[in-house]
Amino acid sequence: MSDKRDASERFRRGREALQAIMGEGQIDRLDAAYAEVAPDIVEFLVSFAFGDLYARPALKPRDRQLATIAALTALGTAQPQLRSHIKAGLAAGLTREEIVEVLMQMAVYAGFPAALNGLAAAKEVFAEAAKG
Amino acid sequence: MDEKQRYEAGLKVRRAVLGDAHVDRSLSRQNDFTREFQEMITRHAWGEIWTRPAFDRKTRSVMTLAMLIALNRGDEFKLHVRGALNNGLTQDDIKEVILAAAIYCGVPAANSAIHQAQEVFAAD
Numbered sequence: 001m002s003d004k005r006d007a008s009e010r011f012r013r014g015r016e017a018l019q020a021i022m023g024e025g026q027i028d029r030l031d032a033a034y035a036e037v038a039p040d041i042v043e044f045l046v047s048f049a050f051g052d053l054y055a056r057p058a059l060k061p062r063d064r065q066l067a068t069i070a071a072l073t074a075l076g077t078a079q080p081q082l083r084s085h086i087k088a089g090l091a092a093g094l095t096r097e098e099i100v101e102v103l104m105q106m107a108v109y110a111g112f113p114a115a116l117n118g119l120a121a122a123k124e125v126f127a128e129a130a131k132g
Numbered sequence: 133m134d135e136k137q138r139y140e141a142g143l144k145v146r147r148a149v150l151g152d153a154h155v156d157r158s159l160s161r162q163n164d165f166t167r168e169f170q171e172m173i174t175r176h177a178w179g180e181i182w183t184r185p186a187f188d189r190k191t192r193s194v195m196t197l198a199m200l201i202a203l204n205r206g207d208e209f210k211l212h213v214r215g216a217l218n219n220g221l222t223q224d225d226i227k228e229v230i231l232a233a234a235i236y237c238g239v240p241a242a243n244s245a246i247h248q249a250q251e252v253f254a255a256d
Contacts, residue, residue, distance in 0.1 A: 074238075111238040 005043055014051025021054065021061065021088045065089035070102050073118035074110035082118060086125045096126055139171060142179025149182065149189060149215040189219040194229055201233040201245045209245060213252040223253060 005011045019026050030042045054064065065088055072082040089099055099122055107115035133141070147155045162170050182192060193216035200209040216226055226249055234242035 107238075109238045109240060111236045111241075113236055114238070 005046075008043075008047060010047040010051035011043060012051075013055050014046040014049070017050040017054040018046055021050075021065075021092065022084065023091070062089065062092040062094050065092050065094060066098070066102050069099060069118075070106060073103055073106045073114055076110065076114045076117065079117065079121055082121045083125050086122050087129070090125070090129060096122075135175060138179040139175045140179075141183050142174040142177070145182045145189075146174055146178040149178075149193075149218055150211065151214065151218060154211075154214070190216075190221055190225075193219045193221055194225070197226065197229045197245075198233055201230065201241055202237045204241060204244075206244060206248055210248050210252050213249050217252075217256075223249075 015027050027042070027046065030045070031039070034041050059067070065085055068085045069082065069089055072078045072085060086099055090096070100119065103115055103118040103122055105115075106118060143155070158170065182189070187195070193212065196212050197209065197216060200212055213226060217223075227246075230242050230245045230249065233245060
């Protein structure tokens with residue numbers, strides 16, 4: 001399928017980074033999720049977050065996921081995104097122990113409720129991963 | 133109680149909690165842009181909520197301080213630290229609220245609150 005967005009190098013770079021992190025087919029899942037209400041948001045997300053930022057080499061993919069998991073936990077408003085990035089963290093080579101450790105550390109900075117909600121998200125993702 | 137009476141009842145509580153000096157200053161700065169908002173908070177927050185008898189003012193101060201720390205509203209927090217002292221809370225009581233907030237809102241939020249409370253104490 002031809003994709004008009006392919007004209008942009010940022011978009012292509014972002015899509016590659018996105019799928020390396022979230023798995024093949026992630027772009028199709030995003031397109032399907034937002035096609036009806038805001039198709040352009042996918043291009044913004046992929047070009048900026050993944051094309052500009054995630055594609056940068058200074059942090060290893062696993063370390064970037066640790067930073068993202070910490071930030072999403074502290075925000076406390078991004079439970080679905082937190083679950084996606086915990087999943088991506090496992091795929092990037094983080095262990096469950098490492099993920100749980102960063103979630104527990106957030107209790108100090110963002111409060112116990114934020115950390116407990118983060119741990120609940122991790123529990124769900126770990127249970128799904130165990131099912132395969 | 134009509135709106136005017138509600139406003140007057142609110143103004144009385146607002147003066148008791150925040151002090152005449154603060155309220156007089158606030159009223160003297162009132163202008164066409166701020167008047168309706170000032171009247172609304174006096175009538176609603178002070179006249180309808182703070183006048184309710186279920187909790188005494190000390191208890192309401194404890195609740196308000198905790199919520200303002202959680203919401204990261206520094207200026208309002210300092211205002212209500214002054215109000216809490218007027219309502220009979222001690223510096224130690226205020227310290228306890230901040231310690232409890234550290235658990236739920238995180239240490240940085242509580243750290244800011246500790247500094248802000250001290251600024252208010254120092255201004256006395």
